[in-house]
Amino acid sequence: MRVVLAGGGTAGHIEPALALADALRHLDRSVGITCVGTERGLETRLVPARGYELELVPAVPLPRAITPSLLTVPGRLAGAINATAAILDRVKADVLVGFGGYVATPAYLAAKRRGVPIVVHEANPRPGLANRLGARLTDHVFSGFPDAALPKAEFIGTPLRREIVTLDRLSTGDKARSWFGLENDRPTLLVFGGSQGARSINEAALAAAPALRRAGIQVLHVLGPKNTAPHEPPPGDPQYVLLPYVDRMDLAYAAADLALCRSGALSCAELTAVGLPAAYVPLPYGNGEQRLNAERIAAGGGGLLVDDAQLSPEWIIHNLLPILRDPERVAVMSEAASRLGRKDADIMLARKVLEIAR
Template sequence: MTSILLAGGGTTGHISPMLAIGRELRETHPDWDVFALGTADGLEADIVPKAGFELLTIDKVPMPRSIGPAALKFPKRFAANVSHVKQIIAERDVRAVVGVGGYVCPPAFIAAKQAKIPLIVHEANAKPGMANRLGAALTKQGMVGVTFPDTKLRNSTLVGMPMPTEISALDRSDPVQRQDWRADLGLNDDRPVLVVTGGSSGAQRINDAFLAAAAQCQESGVQVLHITGAGKDEVLRAAAAQLPDYHVVDYVDGMHRAYGVADLLVARSGAATVSEATVVGVPALYVPLAIGNGEQRLNAAGSVSAGASLLVDNADFVPSTVTDQILPLVTDHTRLDAMSRAALDLHYPTEAATTMAAIVTHALRG
């Protein structure tokens, strides 16, 4: 049996494309054994098994950023992880490693190189992280897929963002479907819908600004679907208890439904969110997370430049942003239609999972 090891985790931005690639590999090659590598304390520990994939784990060994005890212990711990992955490759007769980023990828990439098996990499963000820069250097041309046209990464080709077919095939112009989804989500059919989300872990800055402006949202005639993130809905839910058109949830099962009903999306600019919103033509206002290597701002750059979205820095996102900028926009149908067309005109690839699976297949045959 052909075995494929998927490596990645830590955030849904890594896990979602990894699972999309895994599902495509299983569909294309139902006789293959496709399983994943992650850490026991990452989000993958919950998400990957629920998605029906076996998850093997190694220790979380982050690269030290400064000299100290962790730096002294790093070489030995990292080498142990490489040895662990090499053992998995040998015992499971792994034929290829597919990495998407995260703490587990560097040892997985090095183990694949030492085992002389194909290494395939997918980079979600516009600015590649350290792990995937390493993976791209260890593999060869055509074995690295990137999401955004301007991403600079060795041996890469543009493939887009692997995403569920419910999103890539979504038709927001179907009024019957949109009406059904609004009903499913407890929304009225006669008011504009503003969808607010900070991703799976939430966005406190966004939540706080909307908390202060919740009453004005109700008064404006706009209905809000606010996805707060796990464990972050209590205060906002209490404030919105007397506001019938302000709907607070910590999670939506099937984000295609939220994209389908949204007249405007307010969100972080993670690679998956930007790609998905662009592919389905959702007008958006992005609030990039102000940490990391600046990738979230860069993720949104192409969309903003095309007129498909707006961008407000995290530090500048305050209650007046909601009342003075967002609420007028969500009722401006002419402008929203223009933003939606601009998003669709970018023609972001929609078959990324299929393309990545084809790269894996070609690598094994080559």
Template structure:
């Protein structure tokens, strides 16, 4: 009997990366399965899904207003068109199951699947679920969540499906930790024998993180560490300008890049990471056992602060509000921490207590059960 699955999600890396992780797992363990992805032309999926060799079907982007606006009047027509596109995709591939990862694409996918009596699996990445997945969970045959604190009924707590490159890094570090660190350090132009602090605000960067870390750059470098600072696209010039206050001979240990496609290389050398606390970042760091300083995004519905809680609660990470992440705070907390090998080792061990490296396979098992794949 042929197998077929439709995966729906997109817009941001937070939705696309776990979707691709599951798609890769389906392809690996069910080579005969037909895999299609429902996405928009505007989101990251428009590039990333075809790059990974998966079939991408487009649906119109339908933002769901959180409060009454003039958009409400155009919503029914746009949603109807999106549901039709989703229905056409489900029928064309004769999907056994629809798996939604949230975002604009998932709402029409859930509505179409319900109408066609196709079973639904919901995967919620964040501690606080979004509108689409709250809706889909009402009709789902199964719900998988990243965090135990996520309030969705009858949820299986699986953890977040991890990108294949992260799963490979976990296995490689377990087998040859020193060799993996050395190889990654050489590729990045770093010394594997010295501590490395990785700073990242994600692909778009984080102005507060960039500003504060450059303010303490001289103090950090005086301890003998190396810094790999990923500024975000279009934000490196300001960081480089701000670093001119650091003596030129010291700046050679402060490495500035806008973006790193191979984030697994940064993780392979990181002794400590300063970053936002999107679900993907938190789960990857926990699974890899990397200590962190989380500076949650100060906008949205507060999910980033909740995402960080599992690592913070076991003392494998520090957390500070964006507005409180100042030069003084970083001087007091980060500068001494990054050279405290014993404490970082303890934090790394604690991170692994909450990490879920098998999350992708656990989500796949739920899908297999719902789809009735033997």
């Protein structure tokens, strides 16, 4: 059996696809897996690193407004469809699974042209253009959000890496804090914003560093690979560990008592799966899906929600310090976050895909 996975651009599209790939191989070692992406996305680094075959097709961004670039879309889209159809033919694809992003649109249209069954997974409450199109071409639509705005969508959660869904934060905590050079007996705040849109989070956390230290709080701060710190906190105690990127986010989650982060679908799915409460700062642009992700968790007691414009060093001090100083409150929020998480979406989707392909 040959499965083709189409999802690229950001980790939010790529990581669920790779988690599904791992689950498919877990269920059936003989399954052949090919990932389709574009040269401009993170898939060029993430997919080969996980040992999967990657085929590249031209990226065709779809303008959201009527501009001169709209006139070039049909020709470029036709080229991408033909390139993807050639991949489906070459690998003898039995099913195509799309996760959204630039590559998904030509993949869905190529699969429809070739008569290859289509499966759509949408992690966000508000789907993008590609998955809205894909959902019109198939009855096999699955979502990572309970009330996703896609017809026929079945809620199963978002596929996550095994090292995330099998993580026991309590038993791994001491090892994880030692890994990052942190102490074992201090409350720990994890700060991360991803590669995009992390500037306001980085600036607010660094400005709050002196007050956090005075309160005995240690910080693990992941700037994001495309970001630089406006200034670095001076060496001192408690530790303020500043890193550009972390490959072992499972250990970062295990080291922390509370997180400060954006509320993309993947981050929300991972944090609830591991039971780590967080203060969520939705991106102030886009179609509002990050706010919907965070509202659900905040309403369930597993986190806080703050607008990007309201985030400040003072907000961190007044709102996060009381939580970090109260282990009982942290435990209650952790349990609430865990109740909202799904740990079996990768296996559930893999079984669906195999059933559809057969």
